[in-house]
Amino acid sequence: MDTNWDIIVVGAGAAGLLAGISAGKSGAKTLVLEKNRKPGVKILMSGGTRCNITHNTDNRGIVKAFGNNGKFLHSPLAAFSVEETIRFFNQAGVATKVEATGKIFPVSNKALDVLDALLNQLKNENATLALETPVLDIDPTEDGFLLNTAINNFHAKKIILTTGGLSFPGCGTTGDGYKFAIKFGHTIKETQPALAPLKTDARWVHELSGVTIPDVGVTACINEKPLMQDRGSFLFTHFGLSGPVILNVSKALNSLSDFKNSSLKLDFLPSVKETDLEAKLQSLGSTDGKKLLSVALGELLPRRLLEGLFNLIGFGADRKCAGISKDERKALLASIKSKPINITGTLGYAKAEVTTGGVSLDEVNSKTMESKLKKGLYFAGEILDLDGPIGGYNFQAAWSTGFLAGSQANEQIN
Secondary structure, three states, X not given: OOOEEEEEEEOOOHHHHHHHHHHHOOOOOEEEEOOOOOXXXXXXXXXXXXXXXXXXXXXXXXXXXXXXXXXXXXXXXXXXXXXHXXXXXXXXXXXXXXXXXXXXXXXXXXXXXXXXXXXXHHHHOOOEEEOOOOEEEEEEEOOEEEEEEOOOEEEEEEEEEOOOOOOOHHHOOOOHHHHHHHHOOOOEEEEEEEXXXXXXXXHHHHHOOOOEEEEEEEEEEEOOEEEEEEEEEEEEOOOEEEOHHHXXXXXXXXXXXXXXXXXXXXXXXXXXXXXXXXXXXXXXXXXXXXXXHXXXXXXXXXXXXXXXXXXXXXXXXXXXXXXXXXXXXXXXXXHHHOEEEEOOEEOHHHOOOEEEEEEOHHHEOOOOOEEOOOOOEEEOXXXXXXXXXXXXXXXXXXXXHHHHHHHHHHHHHO
């Protein structure tokens, strides 16, 4: 393999593949290096192997989702918007669909189709992909960079670091890029796992493992003080809680070293007012007195959940709708509308969707993705101090920053 290149992209994930495509588009001699045996491993496992490509919103919606750091994405999104992302994949043969949650997936529900489209486009732009080629070190040269790999030494006029963060290290994202960034003077904002499932020692939660609820209101609390609220799909697991809404609110608890006073408050029926639910419970006593309470409420919530909640407040599985006292009704309402669960921790980087923290945005030119400290060094994707919620937002940031980094690096050469 040739050892001299115009542009070398380090990391063949979402941002890296788009950067390679964009860099090669106008003829720059481009090499994408990947340490794994296969590229795009996180793409393949994302969205339950369906790949949530982006979100059905405009550029402002993407920016807003990233909070205070979102303004950094104005230029990348101007270069490669949500609309252009969808067009790119459609033209590459991946038909897309918008689901009720606003998430955009391939019609085929196959992440492999997304990855194949990217690899085909990379090939079409004459960019070269080298697998099982981990970068061990990077040194500056008079006219670029020397990359020392386990296979060979490569020289590039420009390099783009798209090595990701620390989340899902089993996929190869072990923070390699941070040490290279530090070597060139960059600051790494404190990293933590984000969008991670939560653990609890509440046995009743473990016993409900496998129960899913499409819409639950969740409030993350410290010392019972609310920190963050969200609602969405929810899953009980053998270790605790997961699902999109849990991953999103976990961000509020990420920085805790001690989870002793952390908890969630769950509203299992966020679309039903407490007064309306109370009225329903009262009416059931007179209209369906002989019916099992779990059956009567089964149209609203999974029966296994109801039986679990009943057990906690002392109701038997055979409890009828008739004869529920005011205090019992109050206890049932509380367990459905504001059920507290203590949290003992997260599953950490091993199961976190993304990494919060990373290369300081103050040291990267958002209009070009080039380092402000080292000319010819570019960044894109999760290596940056950018993390958004579940829903395709993080992929959009990867596509957009990758595209801009590749096109700007190419422009500087040509």
